[in-house]
Amino acid sequence: MGESVNVQARLRAAVGAVAVIAILFQAMAVVVPEGQAVLVTRFGRPLRAATSSGLHWKLPWPIDQAVTLDMRRRIYETGHTEMLTRDKKNVIARTFVVWRIADPILFVQSLGTGSGADGKLDGLLTNAAIGTLGGHDLSALVSTNPGDLQVDQIEKELLASAQSTARQNYGVALDQVRLERIALPEENVMAVLQQMRAERRQFAAKYDAEGEREASRIRSEADLEAARIVAKGAEEEARIRGASSAQVAKIYATAHRVNPELYKFTRSLESLDRLVTSSTSLILRTDSEPFSVLQQKP
Amino acid sequence: MRRQGPPSEIRRLATPIARVVDAAWQRMHWWIALMVMLYALSGITVVRSDEIAVVQRWGRLVGATPALQEHGPGLLFAFPRPIDRVIRVQARRIAEVTITALNDQAPSQGETGYYATLDPLMQGYALTGDQNVVHTQMVARYRIRDVAEWAFYGPPSDDVVRVEVSAAMVRSLGEMGVDRVLSDGRKDLIALAARRAQAGLDAAHAGIELTSLELTRLAPPAAAAFEFEAVQSAYISADTKKKEAQAYAEMVIPQAQARANARVQAAEAETAANLAAANGDASAFAALEREYRANPAVVRERLYRDAIDRALNVAKVRWIPPPTGGRYSGLRIILSSPAAGPTRARAAEQDAEKESEEN
Numbered sequence: 173m174g175e176s177v178n179v180q181a182r183l184r185a186a187v188g189a190v191a192v193i194a195i196l197f198q199a200m201a202v203v204v205p206e207g208q209a210v211l212v213t214r215f216g217r218p219l220r221a222a223t224s225s226g227l228h229w230k231l232p233w234p235i236d237q238a239v240t241l242d243m244r245r246r247i248y249e250t251g252h253t254e255m256l257t258r259d260k261k262n263v264i265a266r267t268f269v270v271w272r273i274a275d276p277i278l279f280v281q282s283l284g285t286g287s288g289a290d291g292k293l294d295g296l297l298t299n300a301a302i303g304t305l306g307g308h309d310l311s312a313l314v315s316t317n318p319g320d321l322q323v324d325q326i327e328k329e330l331l332a333s334a335q336s337t338a339r340q341n342y343g344v345a346l347d348q349v350r351l352e353r354i355a356l357p358e359e360n361v362m363a364v365l366q367q368m369r370a371e372r373r374q375f376a377a378k379y380d381a382e383g384e385r386e387a388s389r390i391r392s393e394a395d396l397e398a399a400r401i402v403a404k405g406a407e408e409e410a411r412i413r414g415a416s417s418a419q420v421a422k423i424y425a426t427a428h429r430v431n432p433e434l435y436k437f438t439r440s441l442e443s444l445d446r447l448v449t450s451s452t453s454l455i456l457r458t459d460s461e462p463f464s465v466l467q468q469k470p
Numbered sequence: 471m472r473r474q475g476p477p478s479e480i481r482r483l484a485t486p487i488a489r490v491v492d493a494a495w496q497r498m499h500w501w502i503a504l505m506v507m508l509y510a511l512s513g514i515t516v517v518r519s520d521e522i523a524v525v526q527r528w529g530r531l532v533g534a535t536p537a538l539q540e541h542g543p544g545l546l547f548a549f550p551r552p553i554d555r556v557i558r559v560q561a562r563r564i565a566e567v568t569i570t571a572l573n574d575q576a577p578s579q580g581e582t583g584y585y586a587t588l589d590p591l592m593q594g595y596a597l598t599g600d601q602n603v604v605h606t607q608m609v610a611r612y613r614i615r616d617v618a619e620w621a622f623y624g625p626p627s628d629d630v631v632r633v634e635v636s637a638a639m640v641r642s643l644g645e646m647g648v649d650r651v652l653s654d655g656r657k658d659l660i661a662l663a664a665r666r667a668q669a670g671l672d673a674a675h676a677g678i679e680l681t682s683l684e685l686t687r688l689a690p691p692a693a694a695a696f697e698f699e700a701v702q703s704a705y706i707s708a709d710t711k712k713k714e715a716q717a718y719a720e721m722v723i724p725q726a727q728a729r730a731n732a733r734v735q736a737a738e739a740e741t742a743a744n745l746a747a748a749n750g751d752a753s754a755f756a757a758l759e760r761e762y763r764a765n766p767a768v769v770r771e772r773l774y775r776d777a778i779d780r781a782l783n784v785a786k787v788r789w790i791p792p793p794t795g796g797r798y799s800g801l802r803i804i805l806s807s808p809a810a811g812p813t814r815a816r817a818a819e820q821d822a823e824k825e826s827e828e829n
Contacts, residue, residue, distance in 0.1 A: 205622075206618070207622030224530075252591055270673075375649075383708020412738055430756070437773065444777050455788045
């Protein structure tokens with residue numbers, strides 16, 4: 173019986189201790205997760221910011237209160253803003269910024285815990301964009317000449333221009349400012365479209381002319397090459413015929429040299445064969461050979 | 471011996487709680503033990519095959535490096551809440567974002583799509599390096615590369631991918647000419663924009679890897695579409711003309727080669743024939759000469775008579791009587807055309823006969 177009472181007493185003490193510890197832990201412990209910060213206020217006055225993750229402590233309510241802040245990076249996109257470049261061209265730009273809370277106390281004091289940062293950043297970035305782009309030509313933003321482009325430089329200037337104000341006034345760190353869009357005012361786009369159409373028509377005419385020219389060149393070259401080939405063939409033919417004639421002449425000369433008189437005689441007879449054809453008319457006297465044979469006695 | 475005094479106020483207040491605890495323990499001690507055990511084991515987590523898990527202990531990430539922080543599929547032993555918190559992420563899943571900020575609705579069928587201008591606030595477009603206008607729509611696919619960075623430090627994934635890819639595309643288009651962009655430069659454009667977008671994501675500590683970037687639309691504005699198509703047609707037409715000319719060249723040159731070859735071959739054939747004939751003639755002449763040397767008069771006479779015979783056989787021969795007194799008087803011979811020939815020739819013969827009779 174006495175042992176049972178002892179167990180009960182120890183159990184009661186353990187349950188009581190656990191309950192007290194749990195209540196104290198709940199009231200005083202502040203768990204700061206990764207990517208978040210906790211701002212501890214004492215009677216409403218910011219006391220300290222717990223920015224490192226882990227277990228932190230505070231006095232129980234109502235003395236201290238913990239306000240959790242999201243320390244992750246966030247994106248803010250500005251509106252479209254029309255501005256003038258250094259070469260007096262109107263351009264519409266839109267930027268975005270990657271930002272995070274760098275000083276939780278200053279952030280809460282200047283902007284609260286809600287989305288008050290958006291409006292401040294919009295003004296800050298728009299102002300920076302107007303100032304920065306005013307110092308550069310339009311070709312620094314869009315150009316086919318790599319030497320003209322200065323987008324990296326412009327984005328660095330934008331970041332530098334807004335960075336210090338954001339940090340000092342709002343406790344906000346800007347990690348990145350980039351140009352999300354570059355456009356032209358509506359009235360300028362009309363001129364650009366007209367220019368594009370004119371340029372396309374010019375290109376079409378150019379392609380047409382180039383096609384004609386190239387086709388003509390190919391045909392002419394082909395004709396020339398063909399003529400050259402035929403001429404070369406004719407030359408070769410003449411050479412072969414010439415060599416052949418020389419060789420034939422040599423054969424005949426070698427043969428006829430043995431008896432030029434006989435050659436002359438046979439050649440005369442051959443000429444006669446060639447000259448006398450079916451259309452040749454010969455007028456002979458009846459007393460000439462071979463007709464005269466009929467009149468001669470044996 | 472302890473003196474039993476009156477119960478204190480605390481004891482008096484604690485008595486009902488103690489009774490509840492006692493009663494609960496007596497009736498449900500097994501259940502309570504089971505609940506405590508289940509709580510102790512509640513930190514054990516199953517990480518599925520497509521997941522990666524990280525553990526936060528009192529809010530702090532466990533592990534100094536990504537390799538130690540990230541836990542792959544399987545059982546993960548952790549303490550119960552609020553000590554540990556296990557965050558599971560579908561890190562191998564490919565997410566997709568469609569970026570329409572630089573696009574304008576393509577004209578539907580039946581619409582002319584001809585706008586005199588474009589309102590930059592209502593109609594998305596980008597400027598090329600030669601200050602022309604193009605519309606583009608993209609699809610970016612990404613996955614989580616660094617779970618801790620993505621979960622605890624990075625900006626919202628879809629938003630950061632959308633703005634970084636848009637900015638990268640605006641910049642990349644801004645340094646290329648419209649002709650290159652719309653023709654052979656498309657691949658370079660995508661590669662350049664993807665590289666820049668990834669650099670931006672890294673600078674934003676997004677913990678994201680861009681796996682692919684696709685252009686689902688890249689087109690000139692509707693107002694200039696007809697002219698762009700005309701250029702395309704002209705280009706194709708010019709190419710066709712060139713190909714036709716090349717076909718002509720491919721026909722003409724072999725034909726010329728064939729003609730030249732034919733002439734050369736004909737000359738060679740003729741040469742062979744001439745040489746053969748010359749050799750034959752030379753041999754014949756040599757044989758004749760041998761005979762001639764033995765009997766010159768006979769051979770000469772035979773050759774002469776053979777030639778005369780051949781001539782008389784071939785030609786038209788007109789015989790006339792020998793002249794009287796050494797000369798012809800009034801002899802008239804008419805050699806006419808083949809049509810009238812025989813008649814007139816006969817007339818000539820008759821004239822000659824008549825004259826002979828008179829004489």
